[in-house]
Amino acid sequence: MKKRSSFVLIGMFAACLILAGCGGNQPAAPKAAEAPKTVELTISAAVSLKDALAEIQTNYQKKNPQVKLLYNLGASGSLQKQIEQGAPADIFISAAPKQMDELSAKNLINTATRKNLVENKLVLIVPLNSSAKLSKFEDLTNPAVQKISIGEPTVVPAGQYAQEVLRKLGVWDKINDKLVLAKDVRTVLTYVETGNVEAGIVYKTDAASSSKVKIAAIAPEGTHAPIIYPAALLASSKQQEVAKDFLAYLSGPEGKPIFEKYGFVMGK
Amino acid sequence: MIWQPVLLSIKVALASLIFVFLFGVSFAYAMRKWDFPGKAAIEALFALPLVLPPVVTGFLLLILIGKQGPIGCFLSETFDLRIIFTPYAAVLAGTVVAFPLMYQSTKAAFLAIDSDLEDAARTLGAGEWRVFWTVTVPLAWHGVVSGLVLSFARALGEFGATIMVAGNIPGKTQTIPLAIYFAAESNDLSQAGFYVLVISLLTFSMIWGLNLWSRIKKEPNYQKGALR
Numbered sequence: 001m002k003k004r005s006s007f008v009l010i011g012m013f014a015a016c017l018i019l020a021g022c023g024g025n026q027p028a029a030p031k032a033a034e035a036p037k038t039v040e041l042t043i044s045a046a047v048s049l050k051d052a053l054a055e056i057q058t059n060y061q062k063k064n065p066q067v068k069l070l071y072n073l074g075a076s077g078s079l080q081k082q083i084e085q086g087a088p089a090d091i092f093i094s095a096a097p098k099q100m101d102e103l104s105a106k107n108l109i110n111t112a113t114r115k116n117l118v119e120n121k122l123v124l125i126v127p128l129n130s131s132a133k134l135s136k137f138e139d140l141t142n143p144a145v146q147k148i149s150i151g152e153p154t155v156v157p158a159g160q161y162a163q164e165v166l167r168k169l170g171v172w173d174k175i176n177d178k179l180v181l182a183k184d185v186r187t188v189l190t191y192v193e194t195g196n197v198e199a200g201i202v203y204k205t206d207a208a209s210s211s212k213v214k215i216a217a218i219a220p221e222g223t224h225a226p227i228i229y230p231a232a233l234l235a236s237s238k239q240q241e242v243a244k245d246f247l248a249y250l251s252g253p254e255g256k257p258i259f260e261k262y263g264f265v266m267g268k
Numbered sequence: 269m270i271w272q273p274v275l276l277s278i279k280v281a282l283a284s285l286i287f288v289f290l291f292g293v294s295f296a297y298a299m300r301k302w303d304f305p306g307k308a309a310i311e312a313l314f315a316l317p318l319v320l321p322p323v324v325t326g327f328l329l330l331i332l333i334g335k336q337g338p339i340g341c342f343l344s345e346t347f348d349l350r351i352i353f354t355p356y357a358a359v360l361a362g363t364v365v366a367f368p369l370m371y372q373s374t375k376a377a378f379l380a381i382d383s384d385l386e387d388a389a390r391t392l393g394a395g396e397w398r399v400f401w402t403v404t405v406p407l408a409w410h411g412v413v414s415g416l417v418l419s420f421a422r423a424l425g426e427f428g429a430t431i432m433v434a435g436n437i438p439g440k441t442q443t444i445p446l447a448i449y450f451a452a453e454s455n456d457l458s459q460a461g462f463y464v465l466v467i468s469l470l471t472f473s474m475i476w477g478l479n480l481w482s483r484i485k486k487e488p489n490y491q492k493g494a495l496r
Contacts, residue, residue, distance in 0.1 A: 180353050180435035181436045181437065183431060195336045
């Protein structure tokens with residue numbers, strides 16, 4: 001009994017100390033308010049930009065410690081849905097113009113700030129240890145290729161481009177029953193990396209990010225619409241200035257080498 | 269073809285149910301009967317699919333049963349069987365995620381049984397097998413049925429692990445949840461709505477039916493440990 005009450009005393013003493021500690025710090029509080037306020041910038045971006053954006057985040061925050069960058073990465077179609085449903089974001093970077101156009105039609109983006117940030121290429125990849133001899137997209141009809149993964153064309157832009165290329169080359173109907181339609185382009189990469197499909201179609205940047213796959217072919221010029229990543233500020237952003245600054249940084253001399261390192265080409 | 273994912277889902281969930289029933293009941297029985305070192309760890313392992321994000325479960329399964337995974341390799345080399353991206357993979361995903369529900373429910377029901385009743389049967393000369401089927405199972409019936417209904421509903425609604433290992437092949441491995449996801453994502457809200465309605469009605473009526481059944485079934489010697 002005696003022991004327990006001494007515990008209570010110690011506890012109360014500790015509580016006093018904590019409370020006193022808070023009180024003692026109070027005069028310092030106004031000082032902190034003078035320092036520039038931290039701004040949180042939310043960027044909804046296509047998941048294929050993941051690695052480049054992560055590196056940019058480190059560099060940018062070193063230079064601008066008052067800005068906290070938060071990335072919401074996903075399939076462009078999902079991100080578009082989120083924005084339509086009012087999800088908070090300041091910048092949207094889509095993997096295709098379609099999603100941006102649709103948001104634009106609903107006046108959800110600040111059209112004046114829209115620009116083509118980067119461009120990408122579409123490639124055919126195979127597992128690193130693959131024995132299948134694939135050197136062009138037409139080789140997918142080869143019976144040694146049992147399963148091919150692409151993004152679901154109605155949802156995943158990379159899948160849409162893949163469908164376009166395969167149609168243009170006249171092989172779409174022949175390989176239709178080999179297709180595994182993934183919900184995003186990273187899943188396609190995982191399926192190829194783990195050898196569960198013999199081939200997959202992803203962006204060049206995805207292929208560059210993995211050491212377990214190799215590029216078998218690059219989609220020929222003109223077989224698909226240019227792969228453009230448009231970026232724009234959202235109309236609902238309450239931090240237009242900071243967001244504009246970050247968008248300029250992305251396409252500026254500091255963003256460019258990073259995007260290029262990950263396989264992108266800067267937008268025109 | 270609009271009913272295709274519905275039929276596939278029901279088939280997959282029913283097939284999962286068979287495995288879930290066999291594994292769930294036998295493991296629950298074994299865990300009640302025997303005590304051994306590491307039992308708590310195994311129980312935790314059994315609960316894992318319930319708490320892990322299904323996509324993670326799916327990723328682990330992909331590594332295990334994939335073409336280059338240990339189980340996948342074994343199956344393809346010994347039986348020339350490839351289950352990845354087939355409806356069988358969907359059954360496997362459904363079984364793994366639903367198993368903890370069956371196991372927990374059945375175990376709770378087994379634990380609530382008065383073991384004197386089983387001992388009484390043994391003193392009257394009944395063998396273990398007979399005791400199990402004529403005393404243990406009838407007494408735990410409520411928990412077993414609840415487990416089955418919950419497992420079926422869970423397997424029917426499985427998305428994350430399924431899409432990972434069964435892929436999304438329309439007409440072949442596209443179950444209701446996958447069809448809902450892709451319909452909603454591509455803005456086909458009428459189709460998504462249709463499937464949402466179907467799966468909600470199915471699971472709702474099952475759980476409702478279970479609740480009604482357990483009300484009616486409630487007897488004076490109703491076991492307190494069983495799920496209400």
